[in-house]
Every structure is written in C-alpha cells, then in structure tokens.
Amino acid sequence: MKNCSHNDLANAIRFVSMDAVQKANSGHPGMPMGMADVCTVLFRDFLKFNASSPDWVNRDRFILSAGHGSMILYSLLYLLGYKSISLENIKNFRKLNSICAGHPEFEPSTGIETTTGPLGQGIGNAVGFAIAEEILKSKYGKKIFNHKTYVLAGDGCLMEGISHECMSLAGHLKLKNLVMLFDNNSVSIDGPTSLAVSDQYKKRFESYNWDYIQINGHKEKEIIKALKKVQNAKKPTVISCKTKIGFGSPNKSGKSSAHGSPLGEDEIKLIRKKLKWSYDPFEIPDRILKKWREIGKKGFDDEKKWKKILFKKENFEHKIYSIAQNAKKIAASELKSLATRKSSENILKVLNKNLPHLIGGSADLSGSNNTKTESQKIISPGKFNGNYIHYGVREHAMASVMNGLALHSDLIPYGGTFLVFSDYCKPSIRLSALMKLRVIYVMSHDSIGLGEDGPTHQPIEHLSSLRSIPNLNIFRPCDSTETIECWELALTCKDRPSVISLTRQNLSQLRTVFEDKNLSSFGAYEIFRSNESINMTLMASGSEVEIAVSASKKLVKKNIHTKVISVPSMELFDAQPEDYKSKILGETEMKISLEASQPMSWKKYIGNNGITIGIEDFGKSAPYKDVYKHFKLTDDDVVNAALRLKN
Numbered sequence: 001m002k003n004c005s006h007n008d009l010a011n012a013i014r015f016v017s018m019d020a021v022q023k024a025n026s027g028h029p030g031m032p033m034g035m036a037d038v039c040t041v042l043f044r045d046f047l048k049f050n051a052s053s054p055d056w057v058n059r060d061r062f063i064l065s066a067g068h069g070s071m072i073l074y075s076l077l078y079l080l081g082y083k084s085i086s087l088e089n090i091k092n093f094r095k096l097n098s099i100c101a102g103h104p105e106f107e108p109s110t111g112i113e114t115t116t117g118p119l120g121q122g123i124g125n126a127v128g129f130a131i132a133e134e135i136l137k138s139k140y141g142k143k144i145f146n147h148k149t150y151v152l153a154g155d156g157c158l159m160e161g162i163s164h165e166c167m168s169l170a171g172h173l174k175l176k177n178l179v180m181l182f183d184n185n186s187v188s189i190d191g192p193t194s195l196a197v198s199d200q201y202k203k204r205f206e207s208y209n210w211d212y213i214q215i216n217g218h219k220e221k222e223i224i225k226a227l228k229k230v231q232n233a234k235k236p237t238v239i240s241c242k243t244k245i246g247f248g249s250p251n252k253s254g255k256s257s258a259h260g261s262p263l264g265e266d267e268i269k270l271i272r273k274k275l276k277w278s279y280d281p282f283e284i285p286d287r288i289l290k291k292w293r294e295i296g297k298k299g300f301d302d303e304k305k306w307k308k309i310l311f312k313k314e315n316f317e318h319k320i321y322s323i324a325q326n327a328k329k330i331a332a333s334e335l336k337s338l339a340t341r342k343s344s345e346n347i348l349k350v351l352n353k354n355l356p357h358l359i360g361g362s363a364d365l366s367g368s369n370n371t372k373t374e375s376q377k378i379i380s381p382g383k384f385n386g387n388y389i390h391y392g393v394r395e396h397a398m399a400s401v402m403n404g405l406a407l408h409s410d411l412i413p414y415g416g417t418f419l420v421f422s423d424y425c426k427p428s429i430r431l432s433a434l435m436k437l438r439v440i441y442v443m444s445h446d447s448i449g450l451g452e453d454g455p456t457h458q459p460i461e462h463l464s465s466l467r468s469i470p471n472l473n474i475f476r477p478c479d480s481t482e483t484i485e486c487w488e489l490a491l492t493c494k495d496r497p498s499v500i501s502l503t504r505q506n507l508s509q510l511r512t513v514f515e516d517k518n519l520s521s522f523g524a525y526e527i528f529r530s531n532e533s534i535n536m537t538l539m540a541s542g543s544e545v546e547i548a549v550s551a552s553k554k555l556v557k558k559n560i561h562t563k564v565i566s567v568p569s570m571e572l573f574d575a576q577p578e579d580y581k582s583k584i585l586g587e588t589e590m591k592i593s594l595e596a597s598q599p600m601s602w603k604k605y606i607g608n609n610g611i612t613i614g615i616e617d618f619g620k621s622a623p624y625k626d627v628y629k630h631f632k633l634t635d636d637d638v639v640n641a642a643l644r645l646k647n
Contacts, residue, residue: 004291006220009044010036011275012079012288014248017071018271019281020093020100022262027094027102030245030258031069031154034217035183038241039072039152041223042181043080044295046231048147050303051080051296054111057409058306059299060147061113061129065122066154066183067103068260074100077111079289080296084110087282106407106435114407115435118427120160123180124397126151127170128404130178130236132411134384135359143309147177148230154183155193158201162427165397170236171209172392174382178236179227180210183217185245191256201240210236217241248275323350324488325516331480332514340542341444341502343480345370347487352376352387355412355491359405361389362416362442363398369416369444369502395421399428399441406437412491414440418450419501420459422466432497433471439497440490446476446501447596448631449543454621464601466499473571476501477520478527478545481511482568485520489572503543505624510549510566523573524565524584528552531561536642537587539565539605540594544633548594551638560642563587570601590645596633611641 013036021027043049048060064073071093077085084099084107092098099107103117113129116122129149137145157163170178184201186193205212211233215222223241230237246258248271263271272278279285284292327347338346352358353375366372377386391398395417402413422429422443432439448458466474473496475486483502490498510527511519519525524539528549536555540548545566552562565584567573573581585591591610593602599614606612613633620627628634 004287006037006040008288009291010040011277012284012292013039013072013075014275015272015277015279016075016078016090016282016284018263018268020071020074020090022265022268023091023281024094025262027071027262028068028260029071029263030187031066031183032072032075033247033249033258034185034243034245035069035072035152035181035241036247037218037220038181038223038243039076041220041227042150043076045224046227047150048299048302050299051082051111052300053303054082054084054109056299056303056306058145058147061126061149063113063116063122063126063129063149063151064104065116065120065126065151065157067116067122069154070100070102070104073104073112079284079292081293082111082296084112091282114403115431118431119154119156120162120166121400121428121431122151123153123157123163124166124400124428125404125407126178126180127166127175127397128401129408130170130175131173131379131384131389131401132405132408133177134175135379135411136409138385148179149177150179150181152181152183155186155188155197158182158199159197162396162400165394166400167205167208167210169391169394169397169401172381173379174209174234175236176233179230179233180236180238182238182240183243184240185243187245187254187256187259189256189259205238210238212238212240214240214242217243218247250274319354320488320491323354324484324518327484328481329514331484331509332512335509335512336480337506337508338480339503339506340477340479340483341370341504343477343483344442344487344500344502345373346480347484349373349375351487351491356387357411359387359389359411359413360415361391361398361413363391363395363421364393365417366390368418369442371414371416371442391415395424396428399425399432402439403428403432403435403437406439407435412438412440414442416442416444418457419443419446419462420457422459422462422499429466429472429497429499430469433469436471436495437497438494441497441499442502443499444502445504447503447543448615448619448627449503449505449596449624451504451624451627452621455618458619459597460615460618461598463501463595463597467570467601471496473498473569474501475499475520475569476542477568478542478566479507479510481509482520482566485518486568488518489521501542505543507543508546510545520568521572522576522580523569523571524567526563526584527566528564530556530563534561534563535588536560536562536590536592536645537565537585538562538592538594538638539567539602541567542595544594544596547633547635548638550635551642554635554639555642558639558643560646562642592638592641592645594633594638596628596631611645613638613641
C-alpha cells in the first residue's frame, strides 16, 4: 500500500472543508485550507487525545477560537473517527439541526470543546482551560493531570479587545501549558489586515510574558520543531504560523475572497489539479482515512494507563443543602440589617471551606463585591494551589475564563464585578447561557442604591437586558435568607449560568421565621400580607421588597389591604405551573411593581391596568436615600401610586 504522506493527510482536511462549504454554498474555506498543515502535525504527532473517549479528562484540549473556520474542526473530527461527526454530518454543514453548525457549538462528548464564533472568545476559554489544568494538577498531582491547551486564533481574534485582556492574564500567571497557534495570514474579510492593524506581534506577546516563535505554517519540519519546543515551555507560547489563506487555490489564495465565501466549483477543480487530488467531492481514499483513524486511536493506551490511577471526583452537591439550611437559621434569628453583598460574603465563607471545586474571583473589586473570604488562597504566577483569582480590571476576560474553567471539568467558577459592568461581560455571559454552563456572576452595587458614584456606576437597563438572555437565571435577593437561597439555587443548577444581583446598601431581614423550603426556588412568593382579604398586589425584587412591605403597612391606614410578592427570579417564576402563577398573580386585578431599574420586564405581570414604578432615565450622584426620593421610589410614592390605582 502506498505510503500516506503529510501532504495527503493535510489535503484531506482541505478538500473535506472546501467541499462542505461548496455544498452548503456558505462558510469560510480559507482558514481550514491555510492551517491544514499545522493541524495535521499537531494531531498526528503531539496532541494527546482518544477519539473513542472524547471526555477523557486528561486529554489535551484543542480550542478553535477562529470559529468561522469551523470546517477544519469538523473535518478533523470526522477523519479521526469521532462518533459525533459522520460524513453525512459533514455534507449537512450549516443545515438545520446539524452538529456541523456554521460556528462550533459546544456539545459534551463530541470533541467540540467550546462554542466559538465571536472572535477572541476561544482565547479566553483556553486560558480558563489552562488554569483549570494547573489547579487540578496542584490538587491531584502530575500523574493525574498533565496536559496542554492549544488554541487556534486568527488575525481577527487578536484584534478583539478580549484577546489583550486574556493574554495579559495568561502571561502574568505563567501558564506554561497554554499554546496559541496564530494563523498569521494577514487577511481579514475586508481585505489585508494592514487596513486596520500595524501591531508588532513579537513585541506585543513578549510584553505579555509570552514566548514567541515564528514559522512557515506550510513547512512540516518547522511546525514539528516549534511544537517540540513548547512541550517544555516555562510560560505561555504563541506559534505565529505564516500561512496562505485558501492555500492551493490558483486564483484566490492569499486573498480576502477565500475568507468567507465558497470558492466555486470551477476554482475547486483547479485546486484539485494543483494539489494532485484526483478524487470526487467528499471522497477520501482508504489509505488516507485509515491513517487518520490510526491517529485517532493513538491515545487509547495512554488513557488506559491513566484510568488505573483515576482520581476520585469529589461529590460536594449534597453538602450545599445542609450548608444553606444552617445559614438560613442563623439569618432568621440574628435579624441583622445587611447589604446583600455582605450576606453573600457570609454564605461564601461557609461554601468556600466546604466546596473544594468552587473557584472564586473578581475583576479588581474583591473588597466591594465581597467575593474573597479568609479561607481562600490566591492563585498567583506559577502557583495554582489556591481557589481565588485576581482577574484585574478585565471583566470580559474574567467571564470568558470562567467559561473555560466550567468547561474543563467539574469546577464551579464565580466572579464578581459591579452590575453596571455586566456590559463588559455580556458577550461571554451570553455564551455561558448558550453552552448551559454552571457559571456564577456576582454583580454587586446593583441599583441607584450605590449612591454617590453616580449615573456612570448606577445600573438602570441592566436587569432587563440580562433577563432577555435565554437560559440565564437572574437572582435579586431581598435579604440574607433569600441571598442564601439564591446561592443554593445557583450552585445546584447544572445546566445554566446565574447572575446574583446584590446591594451596596443595608437591607432589613424580612424573613424572620426559618423555613426549610427554598422559597426563592419558586421565583416569586408571598412575603407579607396585611390582611386575609386583600384588594391589591405589590411586587418587587431585591432592595425594593423592603420598601413595598413598608408601603403595605402604611396602606392599611388608607383602608387598602395588600400582599407583597418578592420576586427573586423572574426566570424561575415564569417556569412555574400555571396554577401557581395564577395563585400569585390572579388574586387581585390591581397590581403595582417596584424596582430601581428600567421597568419593562415587569409589564408582563402587572398588566395594562397596573402601575410599574421604576427608572427610565440615568441615575444621580448623591446619598442613596436622596436618590431614591428623587426618583420617587419610596414607600410614600408606592402609597400614592396605590391611591391613584384605586381611584
């Protein structure tokens, strides 16, 4: 049988990719054609994996940050023999419900490690993967965890701001197990990258404390030499692969026309001739496919040996309920007036002592978010035996890195910033939700209640904006008990991320009787009632529940009896059975909602005849009580609204 050369293997990637794009009449053929040589060497000679066991936890990770080049990933997975990707799947590239979507979409046990497409996100995920490996290696030893993370990034990835944040953090932490394969083809959709970029990449990466290696991405020996070198790296490494986008195309190679459009049947015929590939579309000769399948099996023995020393996963889920119950008993008995950020810190003190896979952090706001507790050790450069990350002023990187931490294994990351800076996190929050990851965003200073910092720091539209993201739980607790319950829910929810929205200002303890049931799990529940018979419903979340309760008591003197509904999570309430929602909403026609934010998300509960009290303008800089008065968000304002509604 004829030997199978490097070119044979690389060309198989190229032609599967360009044929799939051509059949779909949509996609990005250029990058798969340009990076086929690099990926062939990586998977053939260096990457530690087992195609028959995609979830082997000690595998090397391959992250495609340049997600538009998705066909290079799908081609590899098919050629290597992953059960998730068949030739039929390849032929259905970009078709409805195909696993071969336009951009990679994470699915467990498939070889698709993360969802990418928004450029630069994969870099952040890769940093998270690399940190996770170092944490677990420190915990369990090198025999159990000892692998690398390779991320393929393009020129566009490195233009995005998130790349700067993530690479800076990676270099600071000396993530020696992280390798970036930079597809340095100098072409973007608009044309040459020189239209917008004059970066000196070597200086840029070295300033981040990365090693920098430049190679010809089409020279097998240079690729091998570079990948050999990174096996013993002392810091993160970028291999700048000078490549030709659309390699092999007589008329489109090196041009933007190869980037984001099918090459055309005539051009593909010319490429077949030039690369001496005399096979029909989607045809892979047996000798080439056999060789790729052999490569797919090369990690079988490694995994078999590894399983003999398999680490024991710590089952900490059962601990959460008992921790929450004990904390709720204390909160109900102490009757302390606390900011919910402080209540969050109190429960974190217990959680961090008892849940070893909880990895905390903050974007330079640890003392304000109250996310760091005394039992936690800081993860620092080259030292990963801790469970707290100082992300610096890098909100976007933090969110993306947390996605990588969650994807790697069973780590549960949480990270803090101000709610207003969720704007800087949102692309990664959206991907958390899309991938159904258990990631917890601790967002403090959640309203005009932060006061003097003023409108730049006072979130107005943010709750409504975040509530619009599918598969994301937004928790806004009203006191210590609800804060504990929200943490319990966030930790036990395995298939979606959570935002826990917390106050700067102190709030009264409203739940003064211990109840073992997690009332916040209903999303909305009755927290106060002024009379058995009522004629009005007040609804509020977080810091405004206290105001609603006070207003309810005042309304008794006006002969208006109300119930107060605390709404810690609209998402959980909307998921309740219709009879429960009817119990909450159907008792009275007259309803008032109260929240110190844009009120649009409340209108579905209040109806056309109700009143929403909120904020439809930017905030003010002043002591928070003065700001609440200015925006008519006091108990007296609720009373006045109730009188108007009644009359």
